[in-house]
Amino acid sequence: MKxxxxxxxxxxxxxxAMSAYAKDKKVIVVNEPTVHVGSMPDVNVAxxxxxxxxxxxxxxxxxxxxxxxxxxxxxxxxxxxxxIYFSLVQxxxxxxxxxxxxxxxxxxIEHFSAWAGVPESQKxxxxxxxxxxxxxxxxxxxATEQGTFPxxxxxxxxxxxxxxxxxxxxxxxxxxxxxSMGRNSCSGEGYSSAVISGYLVEIE
Numbered sequence: 039m040k041x042x043x044x045x046x047x048x049x050x051x052x053x054x055a056m057s058a059y060a061k062d063k064k065v066i067v068v069n070e071p072t073v074h075v076g077s078m079p080d081v082n083v084a085x086x087x088x089x090x091x092x093x094x095x096x097x098x099x100x101x102x103x104x105x106x107x108x109x110x111x112x113x114x115x116x117x118x119x120x121x122i123y124f125s126l127v128q129x130x131x132x133x134x135x136x137x138x139x140x141x142x143x144x145x146x147i148e149h150f151s152a153w154a155g156v157p158e159s160q161k162x163x164x165x166x167x168x169x170x171x172x173x174x175x176x177x178x179x180x181a182t183e184q185g186t187f188p189x190x191x192x193x194x195x196x197x198x199x200x201x202x203x204x205x206x207x208x209x210x211x212x213x214x215x216x217x218s219m220g221r222n223s224c225s226g227e228g229y230s231s232a233v234i235s236g237y238l239v240e241i242e
Contacts, residue, residue, distance in 0.1 A: 116143070116238040122217045126156070126228035132163075132220030133230065138212075140238065145209040147236040150179060154219055155196035157226035158186055162199045166234070167216035168209035176218065177207055193227050211241055 122135035139145045147168070154162045164179040184198040209215050219230040 114240045117235070118145070118238055119233065119235040120215070121231065121233050123231040124219075124229070126221070126226075126230070128226065129224050130228075131224040132218065134167075134216055134218045135232070136214040136216045137234075138214055139209045141212045142241055143211050143238040144241050145215060145236060145238055147205060147207040147209065147215070147234055149202075149204050149235045150232065151200075151202040152179070152181075152217070152219070152230065152232035153198065153200045154181070154221075154228065154230035155187070155193070155198050156221050156228040157223070158195060158197050159223075160197060160226070160228075161222045162230070163220045164199075164201050164232070165218045165220075166205075166207060167214075167218060168207050169213040170208045170210055172210065176216075177205070179203065179205075193229070196228065 120137040122137065124133045124135050126133060145168070147166070150166055152164045154164075156162055161183075162181050164181050165176045166179060167174060167176040169175075179201045180203065181199045181201050184200055186195050186197050188195045215234060217232040217234065219232075221228070
């Protein structure tokens with residue numbers, strides 16, 4: 039019985055000593071273990087954190103007097119919108135219409151739309167003419183056929199063509215902006231119209 043008690047005390051002492059030794063023992067990993075994660079855990083954020091900015095940083099503009107920052111006076115821009123309309127009679131292979139740019143202002147044209155109705159099987163073209171720095175140039179615009187429409191404006195069935203596109207075209211002061219419509223035949227009646235919009239800029 040005494041032997042069993044002594045043996046029990048001895049085992050407890052050995053276990054206590056090993057526990058104390060293991061607590062103070064440093065463990066060194068000589069290679070990187072591989073960790074496999076079967077699935078990514080869900081992360082829920084209950085509320086978003088607040089971000090406070092105490093002060094805004096200074097903004098410096100590096101332009102010099104020789105290279106100043108452009109300043110645009112919005113009051114100097116005067117919007118405009120002009121409509122041109124004309125009819126075609128037998129023998130007309132095409133027609134033009136125009137409007138005047140005021141003296142002391144340059145026209146900046148930003149959008150063009152037009153339509154035309156001509157006898158079936160005929161084709162049409164649209165162009166816009168402006169004079170810049172004294173030189174007249176015509177800008178060709180895309181006309182798309184829409185099909186034949188019956189009894190348009192009391193002139194019978196007509197093949198309809200339309201154009202609508204943003205552009206950037208300039209016109210000198212005291213000149214004409216010209217809308218031109220042409221067709222591939224001079225027979226029959228028809229009509230055409232255009233709407234031209236943009237703004238006028240003061241010229242010093």
